[in-house]
Amino acid sequence: MTVNDDSFTNWKNREEIAESMIPLIGKLHRERDVTVLLHSRSLVNKSVVSILKTHRFARQIAGEELSVTETLPFLQALTALDLGPSQIDIGMLAATYKSDDRGLSVEAFTAEAVAGATGANKIEGGEGRDVVLYGFGRIGRLVARLLIEKSGSGNGLRLRAIVVRGGGDQDIVKRASLLRRDSIHGQFQGTITVDEANSTINANGNAIKVIYANDPSEVDYTAYGIKNAILIDNTGKWRDREGLSTHLRPGIDKVVLTAPGKGDVPNIVHGVNHDTLKPDEQILSCASCTTNAIVPPLKAMDDEYGVLRGHVETVHSFTNDQNLLDNYHKSERRGRSAPLNMVITETGAASAVAKALPDLKARITGSSIRVPVPDVSIAILNLQLARETSREEVLDHLRDVSLTSPLRRQIDFITAPDAVSSDFIGSRHASIVDAGALKVEGDNAILYLWYDNEFGYSCQVIRVVQHVSGVEYPTFPAPAV
Template sequence: MTGIALNGLGRIGRLVVRMLGAARPGLLCAVNDPAPLDQILHLLRHDSIHGISPRPIEGFTEDGRDFLLFGDRRVPLFHVSNPAEIPFPNAARLVVEASGRFTRRADAAQHLKGPVSHVVISAPSPDADFTVIAPVNGAELDLDRHRVISNASCTAHATAPMLRILDDAFGIEHTGMSTVHVVTNDQRLLDLPHKDRRRARAAFLSIIPTTSSAFGALHRAMPALPPDFDGVALRVPTLSVNLVDLTATLRRDADPAAVQTAYEAAAAGRWKGLVGLADPHAVSCDITGRTESVLMDLELTRMLGSRFVKVFGWHDNETGYAARLGDLVMDLAGRL
């Protein structure tokens, strides 16, 4: 089967390596990250949000080369900064670009050399060959034409099913979204210059309004969305789990019970495993570690009249997104 290589051991990269190394160790054929082996091992084993790795992850150096060890599976670990210079092995046909640095097509395409035929970017891209949210537009992914693929964003993967289920049931005339979003590494711990002056402020002292890359990704993956679909991100001082606040004007009459029934049916049917239902009275920490794309909090559903609706969905911005990224690359690995 096609081998998967990964570049970049940030928040998502480490979760994907944990997942692939445990579930499908034969698929993971190489990892690249500039950090030294001892630091990489420590961060793979210990995570402040998601806990200690449930399976042992070891590492060693042999003949001047570093390796990660998952059970008896040796995975080469490189430390190269330039994607064009990473010596991925011949087994690597697919590269997961998870560094967060190479989101433009030209940059990510530097991996397309030797045996590597496709790259999946673990973030929105302004010009990838295709932006995929698999249950929404995965059937349109053409591996002959689409070689640099964006897996959109965590918020896009949460919002897309919320939109599609609502549209299928009632039709959407107008819609907008806000995401209550945890802090990320693209913010300042203490006040420090940043191109976004709001993100320049201390991340854990304020609610920080800013932009979200999810809107561009959603428009690319769902071109039938109303062209004015937009919104904001509100960065809040927590570390795990986002909340999508989706507002829509419907084309057909509805009531809260009908809206809730539509989401319940979707969660039990076509969208099972991707859309879940939050427990009553849920708060964000209850969602940490969940792998669904979104968990609908149906208690919070609100309507004004018969066509103006507001629905809310939780998602673990790391484990949910890493699960969708893992689903995608394992599917592609079976097709290449």
């Protein structure tokens, strides 16, 4: 047998093991509301090849690929436990098991590591929480995809309705088509049908009512059987507490804005300050995509080194508020053709840092350049630190943060020397540290942070909504603090 034959046989064996994992992962998700992760990446509804590629990501931990032969025993051990709703990282289980010297069996070690999700400690699944989308543009449709994807057991978030202005003939058919196909993010994973007579879109069994209204005051959500719902405003039309409070209609309990909030509206970056929200807060903002991209790594750097001052320059994909061709625009420069120009513009991300990180005393400035790509941006974060360090030390720190810290869902880390913006379309992290581009000299560090300003941000929105709804389930093993 040749070397090539050995390699192919090994691949086929791993394929077979990955295939055996899929029904176990699916059953845990559907029946017990357990999301199986591999180093913070969900394995739910993933293909055989996706599972194998996700295992390969573990090269960043020990310099070698994590094999499905190592993680399968932990997955099998989980199926034998009386688990409650939770997120369980089998990659972390495998890694921590290797370093444990007590001689425990995989079954005993797993039971101990996830004890907080079993027996008297487990969370009992509820009826779920209703969600309404007000607006159905770029972010609205991606948030819809995520809500549908996560509906799983039916105990979590349930997308019940979208509210839009009437758009004429076949309006609902056209909106369903935009949900079904996306030029950047590809096909919807599942099936979508339309019931025009009842103004309903059915996506993977989720019946989503399409409500037509020109103003929040026109809607009584209880008339559609919606109660205690979280409304996600994707329009950005209202930014302050007074305007957003108009959404607090019958059936709506909380309002989440997918844009920076003004005045006393809390700007929340999940992973950084979501736990500061008061339970009775009804109005909140998820800040901007750029704020979500820079605040987690900024916190990680400040916690370790201290930050005295900083500047962020964002090279940002063009957005829907720009013109395709030169035309009038209320903002300076944004009236010039987005696909033909680099456009200098303002960003509120730097000033928003103070809301998300009130303990950070450093002055952060910022500016932005819109460039002719439709998605994925990069933030260049230039920091003066409180002490000198080295490039190797900063790389090790950010790698560890991305893998084992409470910020591991927000910060990703990549070492690929040929990575470009399109490689990060669909990333679920708030930002990705480009290790090859990092520069450190003395007390100065320059971080290059990629981010999918559409999908990565939408994932952050969902995490905030899960938190305020009470369906943000604990992760095991618990990340290092």
